[in-house]
Amino acid sequence: MAVPVQSIRSAWRSGSWVYPVAIAVVVALIGMTLNPYLLFLLTRVVIFSMLVAGLNVLMGYSGLLSFAHAALFGIGAYVTGLMQVHLGVPYPVALLTATVGVTGAGTLLVLPALRLSGIHLAIATLAVAQAVHWVLINWSAVTFGAGGFRAPSIAIFGLNATQSIFLTSLVLTTIGYLMVRQLVRTSFGRKFVAIRDNSVAAAANGVNVTATKTIAFALSAGCAGLAGGLYSALLGFVAPESFNLEQMILMKVMAVVGGLGTMLGSMIGPALVIFLQEQLRDSQGWLEIIFGAVLIGFVLFLPKGIAPLIYRVLAGKRTETVETGPRTGQKVGLSAPTDRAVEN
Amino acid sequence: MLDIRNVSLSFGALKVLNNASFSLGKGEVLGLIGPNGAGKTSMMNVITGIHRPQTGEIRLGGIDITTSKPHEIAERGLRRTFQTSLLCSGMSVVENVMLGLEPQPAYGFWGALVGSPKVRQWEEEARQKSMEMLDWMGMAAFADRPGSSLSFGQQRLVEIARALVSRPSVLLLDEPAVGLTAPRVDELAEKIVSIRTEFGTSILLIEHVMQLVFAACSRVVVMNAGEVIADGDPKTVTADPRVVESYLGRGYYAES
Ligand SMILES: Nc1ncnc2c1ncn2[C@@H]1O[C@H](COP(=O)(O)OP(=O)(O)O)[C@@H](O)[C@H]1O
Ligand SMILES: [Mg+2]
Numbered sequence: 001m002a003v004p005v006q007s008i009r010s011a012w013r014s015g016s017w018v019y020p021v022a023i024a025v026v027v028a029l030i031g032m033t034l035n036p037y038l039l040f041l042l043t044r045v046v047i048f049s050m051l052v053a054g055l056n057v058l059m060g061y062s063g064l065l066s067f068a069h070a071a072l073f074g075i076g077a078y079v080t081g082l083m084q085v086h087l088g089v090p091y092p093v094a095l096l097t098a099t100v101g102v103t104g105a106g107t108l109l110v111l112p113a114l115r116l117s118g119i120h121l122a123i124a125t126l127a128v129a130q131a132v133h134w135v136l137i138n139w140s141a142v143t144f145g146a147g148g149f150r151a152p153s154i155a156i157f158g159l160n161a162t163q164s165i166f167l168t169s170l171v172l173t174t175i176g177y178l179m180v181r182q183l184v185r186t187s188f189g190r191k192f193v194a195i196r197d198n199s200v201a202a203a204a205n206g207v208n209v210t211a212t213k214t215i216a217f218a219l220s221a222g223c224a225g226l227a228g229g230l231y232s233a234l235l236g237f238v239a240p241e242s243f244n245l246e247q248m249i250l251m252k253v254m255a256v257v258g259g260l261g262t263m264l265g266s267m268i269g270p271a272l273v274i275f276l277q278e279q280l281r282d283s284q285g286w287l288e289i290i291f292g293a294v295l296i297g298f299v300l301f302l303p304k305g306i307a308p309l310i311y312r313v314l315a316g317k318r319t320e321t322v323e324t325g326p327r328t329g330q331k332v333g334l335s336a337p338t339d340r341a342v343e344n
Numbered sequence: 345m346l347d348i349r350n351v352s353l354s355f356g357a358l359k360v361l362n363n364a365s366f367s368l369g370k371g372e373v374l375g376l377i378g379p380n381g382a383g384k385t386s387m388m389n390v391i392t393g394i395h396r397p398q399t400g401e402i403r404l405g406g407i408d409i410t411t412s413k414p415h416e417i418a419e420r421g422l423r424r425t426f427q428t429s430l431l432c433s434g435m436s437v438v439e440n441v442m443l444g445l446e447p448q449p450a451y452g453f454w455g456a457l458v459g460s461p462k463v464r465q466w467e468e469e470a471r472q473k474s475m476e477m478l479d480w481m482g483m484a485a486f487a488d489r490p491g492s493s494l495s496f497g498q499q500r501l502v503e504i505a506r507a508l509v510s511r512p513s514v515l516l517l518d519e520p521a522v523g524l525t526a527p528r529v530d531e532l533a534e535k536i537v538s539i540r541t542e543f544g545t546s547i548l549l550i551e552h553v554m555q556l557v558f559a560a561c562s563r564v565v566v567m568n569a570g571e572v573i574a575d576g577d578p579k580t581v582t583a584d585p586r587v588v589e590s591y592l593g594r595g596y597y598a599e600s
Contacts, residue, residue, distance in 0.1 A: 061434075182459040186467060187442070187449045190435060194443050197432035204392055204426075205506060206418035206447040215453065261434060 017178050024174040028167060036162050040234070041274060043166040047230045048270035050173040052254045053180050053263065054223025059252075060260030061184055062216040063196030064113055067248050068106070068125040069224045071132035074243025076102045076228020078136065078143060081151030081238045086142070091154050095229040099222055106221020110214045129248065136240040148239025151232040161236070169230045176223060181263040183219070192216055193261075246288075250277075253295050259305025268306050345370045345546040346391070346422070346514055351400030353383075353390055353570075360386045361397065362570035368514065373540050373547045375561035375578070377554075379591050382567040384550045385427055388516050391548075392424050393417045404514065419447055423507035424516035427550075431491030431499045438487040441474035444506035477509040478502070481535070497523035501532075508539065514546045515539065521553040533559035554582075566591060 031042050051073055058064050079098035083089040089097070112124035137146045153161035156168065183189065191212045194202035203209050232238050250273060258269025276294070280287050298305065346368040353361040360383045368374045376384050389395045391402055393414040402410045409417050423444070431440045449470070451463045478484045481501050486494060494502065500520055507515055517536070521529045533556050539545050551557050557564060557578065564581045566574040568590040574581045581587055 179457040183453075183456045186451075186456040186459075186463055187446060187470070188453070188456050190439055190443050191446065193434040194432050197434055198429060200394065200414075201426060201429050201432075202443070203414035204394075204418055204424050205444050206415050206510070207443070208415045208447060 020174060020178055020181075024170055028170055031166050031170070032163065036160070039162050039166055041278060043162065043169055043234050045270045045274050046166070046169045046173050047227050047234065048251070048254060048274065049267045050169075050176050050230070051224050051227040052251060052258065052270055053173075053177055053266035054220035054227075055251060055255050056258075056260060056263070056266045057180060057184065057192060058216050058220035059255055060262070060265075061189065061192035061196065062213065064213065064216060065118065065122040066109065066125045066217075066220070067122055067245070068109055068129045068132070069220065070243050070245065070248035070251060071129040072102050072106050072221050072224040073228040073231065073247070073251075074136060074240070075105060075132060076225035077151070077232035077235075077238050077243065078228075079225075080229035081149065081232040082142065084152045085149060091152065091233065095226070098229040099226040102225025102228065103218050103222040106224065107214060107218040109221070110210075110217045113213050113217065114210060126245075129245065133240055133244060136243070143240075146240060148237055151236055151238045153236050154233050162234070165230065165233045169234070172226065172230065176226065177263065177266070180219070180223070184263065188212075188215065250291070253291055256295060256298055257305055259307030262305070262307040264310060265305045265307035268310070272306070345372075345405060346548070347401075347403040348387070348391065349401045349403070351387070351390055351397045351402065353386055353395055353397045360570050361390065363400070364567065364570065364572045365400075366565045366572055366575055368546050368548050370546055371540060371544055372563060373536060373549060373561050375557040375564040376548055376550045376567065377552070377557060377564060377591065378567035378573075381569075382591075383570040384567055385518055386570075387567070388424060388518055388548075388550065391417075391516065392422065415447060418512075421510075421513040422516070423510065423512040423514070425500065425503045425507050425518055425520060427518040427522070429503065431494070431502055433490060433492035435491055436488050437483065437491055437494065437502050438471060438474050438478060440491045440502060441477055441506045441509055442470050444477075444509040445470045445473065474505070474509055477505045481505045482531075495523070497528065500524075504535075508543065508545070511543055512545060514548070516548045516550075518550045519552060520549070521551060521556045526555070529553055529556050530559065532556060536560040 027042070027046075031039055034042060051069070055066075055069055058066055076098045079101055080091070080094045083094035083097060084091060109125060109128065113121055116124055136143050143149075154164045154168065155161060156164045159167070184192065191202065191207050194205070194207055195209050195212050199209050202212075228243075231242075235242065254269035254273045255265070256269070257272055258267065259265030276290070277287070280290060348367065349365050351361050351364050352359070364383070364387065376387065378384055386395065390397050393409070393412050393416070396411060400410070401408060404417070404420055404422055407420065409420065409422075412420075431437070432443070435443070450466045451460065455463050475484060475487060478487055481504060483498065483501050483505060486498065486502070491499065491502070500523065504517070504520065521532055524532060536547060536549065536556075537560055540547055549557070549561060561578060563576065564574075564578045565572055566581055566584075566587045573590065574584045574587050
């Protein structure tokens with residue numbers, strides 16, 4: 001069968017929305033045939049894709065470390081759930097409020113990031129995460145403490161709860177994915193990469209480093225907040241341990257395995273990690289060890305993650321090379337996401 | 345165009361710039377020379393807002409920029425290259441040049457999120473302008489390579505393209521001839537002269553390669569140990585005993 005590789009490739013590179021939407025439709029159709037448990041897992045993948053897409057802008061594109069995004073994800077889930085429980089607010093309003101609120105809170109994380117970087121920034125964000133966790137556990141009058149609370153599920157088009165949140169998540173994640181992907185292909189993407197690769201040179205070229213970091217934090221926080229709000233409706237039960245440090249590490253594994261600095265990686269990472277998690281359900285004690293090994297393996301042997309491999313398959317073998325100059329003329333860049341060098 | 349008045353800079357007890365003054369006239373190509381550690385790069389860092397001087401004042405086109413941030417100074421039309429900087433490895437060569445067209449794309453965050461027609465149009469124009477600039481520097485064949493795949497000398501030329509693509513009024517070059525062979529240095533000298541004639545850019549050139557300084561500069565400022573020790577046309581300055589003593593070395597005239 002003749003596959004028009006050339007046109008797929010150019011459509012993908014041009015940032016066309018056709019292929020992501022087509023993939024989403026296929027995923028939707030498959031999802032509707034799955035049993036509730038598998039659909040639950042698939043929805044987790046979809047929700048985490050949204051979160052990891054944002055995390056990728058922060059960590060992958062902008063080179064900023066954060067350990068606070070599991071906590072932001074948690075705030076999103078808590079605000080969405082609690083607004084419905086305490087105030088009787090409808091789900092869409094609660095979800096929107098949570099997203100906006102978490103965006104605001106997450107943007108404040110830029111304050112330590114203006115003075116700190118690398119491991120120091122990681123520690124500062126870790127402190128924020130632990131503080132949030134402490135509040136979730138101890139402010140029982142509002143948060144119901146360590147035991148958690150039942151969060152309302154949703155129902156649309158007469159579908160069951162899991163199907164409803166699945167479709168809602170899929171639609172929002174697809175829109176979010178398209179928007180973030182669009183953004184990183186513009187001057188914003190160049191600014192993110194520039195502050196990561198060489199922030200002094202970026203500033204000398206007119207890039208407002210503070211503003212760029214702020215946007216990266218705001219965007220990643222917004223994704224985390226929205227994902228958290230969706231997650232509360234999926235879980236039906238919200239408790240602090242869903243948003244602890246272990247979850248944060250899981251999110252980082254997703255981002256690294258998929259491929260930092262590539263948007264496709266944000267989809268692949270969560271799928272693989274959640275699949276692996278399921279395979280290892282019966283050997284709980286091994287889970288951490290295996291994830292640790294997987295992470296180390298990727299960092300050592302496949303530091304760019306899986307996405308570049310997929311792009312290469314999708315692109316086929318390139319024939320055109322530039323004649324002059326020291327290396328083969330492989331295309332790179334934000335609008336042609338093949339190999340992307342990412343430090344961290 | 346650019347006035348540096350009594351600038352001093354210290355890192356702790358180390359006095360790096362000591363009451364240094366000079367100015368760069370409109371449309372001038374001014375050489376800044378001096379031995380290693382004289383403070384030339386530090387001077388450039390002070391001018392571009394990376395370091396803030398303890399005393400003194402810097403004016404760009406009459407406007408005080410002494411306490412401005414680096415990106416604000418860039419926005420005012422002063423661009424530079426670095427002595428030891430590399431292109432961004434995560435971007436192609438042409439995208440590296442497009443970065444030089446920051447800070448003001450004609451669109452904002454929301455336009456970029458939805459990919460409005462305005463965004464596409466601006467991006468297309470930016471890419472085209474950057475390609476033209478690369479072409480002008482003779483680097484168009486490398487446009488789609490990763491920035492980090494180029495040789496040091498090539499990256500330097502792309503960096504100049506990036507600094508020029510926004511048509512700045514002042515350009516500062518920090519040792520652009522490092523890593524270039526002698527015939528390439530001559531080409532670079534021609535380029536620098538045509539930057540001035542074609543774009544009207546005023547240029548401050550830090551350089552060790554005297555071949556380039558003589559070919560491109562109409563005036564030379566000499567620094568030593570943080571002080572400006574000579575300022576004048578290249579012939580007169582290089583004959584100055586203090587300059588010969590501190591920088592060129594006594595053997596200079598014997599060689600040339
Ligand atoms: N960030 C810094 N911190 C401390 N010392 C510095 C710094 N930058 C430069 N110096 C010192 O300032 C002096 C001048 O350096 P520099 O401006 O790079 O000289 P040049 O460019 O003329 O070779 C040197 O002694 C150098 O070690
Ligand atoms: Mg220097």
